[in-house]
Amino acid sequence: MENNHWSKPFYTLYSMNGLARVRPVLEFNEKDADQGVERTYLYYKSESAHTITEKQEVDIIQSTYWKKMLFLDGCLQSTTKDEIIYHNALVHPLIDTLQSKDHILILGGGEGATAREVLRWSKVKDVTMVDYDKELVEFMKYHGPEWSMGAFHDKRLSVMFHDAWAFIKTGIEYDGVIIDLTDPDLKTERWPELLKNTLASVKTRRGGFVMNAGLYQPWSTKKLKELISIVKSLCSKNMEFRYYIYTTFVPSFNGEWTFIVVAHKGKFMVEPEFSDVIPAWIKRGIKMLPDELLDEFIDGIPQVSPIHK
Numbered sequence: 001m002e003n004n005h006w007s008k009p010f011y012t013l014y015s016m017n018g019l020a021r022v023r024p025v026l027e028f029n030e031k032d033a034d035q036g037v038e039r040t041y042l043y044y045k046s047e048s049a050h051t052i053t054e055k056q057e058v059d060i061i062q063s064t065y066w067k068k069m070l071f072l073d074g075c076l077q078s079t080t081k082d083e084i085i086y087h088n089a090l091v092h093p094l095i096d097t098l099q100s101k102d103h104i105l106i107l108g109g110g111e112g113a114t115a116r117e118v119l120r121w122s123k124v125k126d127v128t129m130v131d132y133d134k135e136l137v138e139f140m141k142y143h144g145p146e147w148s149m150g151a152f153h154d155k156r157l158s159v160m161f162h163d164a165w166a167f168i169k170t171g172i173e174y175d176g177v178i179i180d181l182t183d184p185d186l187k188t189e190r191w192p193e194l195l196k197n198t199l200a201s202v203k204t205r206r207g208g209f210v211m212n213a214g215l216y217q218p219w220s221t222k223k224l225k226e227l228i229s230i231v232k233s234l235c236s237k238n239m240e241f242r243y244y245i246y247t248t249f250v251p252s253f254n255g256e257w258t259f260i261v262v263a264h265k266g267k268f269m270v271e272p273e274f275s276d277v278i279p280a281w282i283k284r285g286i287k288m289l290p291d292e293l294l295d296e297f298i299d300g301i302p303q304v305s306p307i308h309k
Contacts, residue, residue: 028061028069030076034183034215035254039076041069049143053135060143066252068146070111072136072182079252080146083113085282086257089248091117091178092277094210094261095124097269100175102126105201107164109180110136112148118178119154127157128174134161165190168197173204179211184227192230199234199241199262208241208263216247216256216289218298224258225294231260240265245289246272248282258289 028041047062059071066079078086091114095101101121106114106129118127131137137159141152151157160167164181177198184191198209213227231243242265247256263269272278272286 025064028059028071030071030074032075032254041066043069049139051135051139053133053139055133055136058136058139060139068144069252070140070144070147075182076252077182078111078113078147080144082250082252083147085248085285086250086253087113087117088278088282089246089257089272089286090114090180090210090212090259092275093244093246093259093269093272094176094178094208094263095121096275096277097261097263097267098176098207099264099267100205100207103174103176103205104128105172105174105177106130107168107177107179107181107198109178111140111144112137112151114178114180115154115157116147116149116151119151119156124156127154129157129159130162130164130167131159132161132163137161165194165197168194168201172201174201175205175207177202177207177209179209181212183212183214184223186223186226191227192233195230195234195262199238202264203238203241206240206264206266208261210259210261213245213258213260215253216258218293219300221294227260228291228294231262235262244269244271245291246286247289248272248286 024045025042026045028043030039030041032039041061042064043061049060051058057073061069063069063079066081068080069076070078095118101123102125104118104124104127106118106127108131109115109129110131110133115127115129118124140147152159179198202208213224216224228245235241235243241262244261245258247258250257261269271288273283275283
């Protein structure tokens, strides 16, 4: 099966049991539309896998540096070297905030790492994971178990295959919802509808939700401000809820990633950098993002005015 992201192989020599072995190495090319750059990764062909599902093109490559890397339609989603940073930041601030942790919904998260982190909480009774691509989930179970680390075998986890927008309309109530979909596309996806229905699903149980809000670039915050405007509107109509915005640097993403939590005011959210659940080496990179920084015009040009201090 042809893959336009892969190049012709070259070969490296390595030693095993005193014998010289040849290991084919290829280049995988990624076009990052958000950052406007192209990246090339070296990887070992023999330990990589490729498929095209009914929904999308999927690649798992064994990188020479990032360990296993997951790409969807040629765009990097996760690496086993640093996905722990993203998934700790996504999951634990919300779960720690919830007054009840019994029933959790995950929208997306097909590789299983989000479920893995949620299921670490002993007070969680059941987790429903809803992904729109069954073939992707099965592919990840076989070719990428390093992400889920046994989560798919936990009896508390139920996996369903539906469109997130359609599923959240069912009216089922949860304590917490984790939206781990690909980066929000406000032009083609109905995010006001999704977030409104998500809040409705946790309102009775005085819970909350968290979402992946994509890349934070100080000089390019238009999309992020549009998302936060939707969240602000929700909270203004549901005064018992408040929102929090925070970021963390994910090395393989080459930037700061943004998360938005909407939680009931019944329990104040501990700022992620002070969490006693997240490992110290991860939480030192998590910071709350003040609204005023999003409203301030930033062009990145150095200031040359004198400092009188």
